[in-house]
Amino acid sequence: MGIVSPGFTGRRRSPDARLPPGQYLTEDFPVLSAGPTPRIPLEGWEFTITTEAGTEHRWSWTDLLALPAETVTVDIHCVTKWSKLGTNWHGVSLDTLFEEVETAADFALVGSYGGYTTNLPLEDLLDGKAWVAYRYDGEDLAPEHGGPARLLVPHLYFWKSAKWVRGIQLLFEEEPGFWESGGYHDYGDPWREQRYQGD
Numbered sequence: 001m002g003i004v005s006p007g008f009t010g011r012r013r014s015p016d017a018r019l020p021p022g023q024y025l026t027e028d029f030p031v032l033s034a035g036p037t038p039r040i041p042l043e044g045w046e047f048t049i050t051t052e053a054g055t056e057h058r059w060s061w062t063d064l065l066a067l068p069a070e071t072v073t074v075d076i077h078c079v080t081k082w083s084k085l086g087t088n089w090h091g092v093s094l095d096t097l098f099e100e101v102e103t104a105a106d107f108a109l110v111g112s113y114g115g116y117t118t119n120l121p122l123e124d125l126l127d128g129k130a131w132v133a134y135r136y137d138g139e140d141l142a143p144e145h146g147g148p149a150r151l152l153v154p155h156l157y158f159w160k161s162a163k164w165v166r167g168i169q170l171l172f173e174e175e176p177g178f179w180e181s182g183g184y185h186d187y188g189d190p191w192r193e194q195r196y197q198g199d
C-alpha cells in the first residue's frame with residue numbers, strides 16, 4: 001500500500017513553492033548527527049512505545065518487518081536551512097504501531113540508540129504524518145542516516161526525525177528533547193519558521 005499524498009500534491013507544485021521561508025534547496029543528503037553513529041545489531045534491536053501508565057508495547061526487528069509498510073515521497077527541511085525535495089522512504093506508519101496502544105497522553109518524547117531525544121505532540125505522530133522508516137530510495141537505510149530505522153516526521157524540521165529510533169515515551173506534559181533543551185523550538189514547523197524558542 002502506498003500512501004503518497006504528501007509527495008503527490010507536492011510534486012505538482014514548483015520547487016520554490018515547496019521551499020519553506022529561509023530554506024535553500026540541496027540535491028545532496030547531508031549527514032547531521034550530534035554524536036557518533038551507533039551500531040545496532042538487528043538481533044538486539046527493539047522499538048518500544050511506553051504509555052503514561054507504564055505499559056510497554058515492544059517490537060523486535062522481525063516484528064517490525066512483518067507489519068504493513070508504506071512507501072512515501074516527502075520533502076524534508078533541516079533547521080540549518082537545507083531542504084531536500086522528493087525524498088523516498090519505506091517504513092511503518094505510526095498509526096499502525098499505535099493501533100493497540102491505549103493512551104490519554106498528549107505528548108511524546110522520542111528516544112534513540114545513542115541517547116538522542118526529541119519531543120512532539122502525539123497528534124503529530126498520527127494520521128499519516130509519521131513513520132518508522134527503514135529503507136531510503138529502495139535501499140536499506142544507511143547507518144549514518146539513522147539505520148536500521150529512524151523516525152520520519154517530514155512536516156516538522158528534520159531534527160524531530162530521530163535517527164536510530166528506539167522508542168517513544170508518552171507523557172501528560174511536554175518534556176523537551178536534546179535540541180529543544182538547547183534553545184530550539186518545542187514544535188518546529190518549517191512553514192512558520194519555528195527554529196528557536198520564541199519564534
Ligand SMILES: Nc1nc2c(c(=O)[nH]1)N[C@H]1C(S)=C(S)[C@@H](COP(=O)(O)O)O[C@H]1N2
Binds near residue numbers: 030078114144
Ligand atoms: N539520533 C539522532 N537523530 C537525529 C539527529 C541526531 O543527532 N541524532 N540529528 C537530527 C537533525 S538536526 C537532522 S537535520 C536530521 C539529519 O538526518 P540526516 O543525517 O539523515 O540528514 O536527523 C535528526 N535526527
Ligand SMILES: [Mo]
Binds near residue numbers: 032078080158159
Ligand atoms: Mo537539523
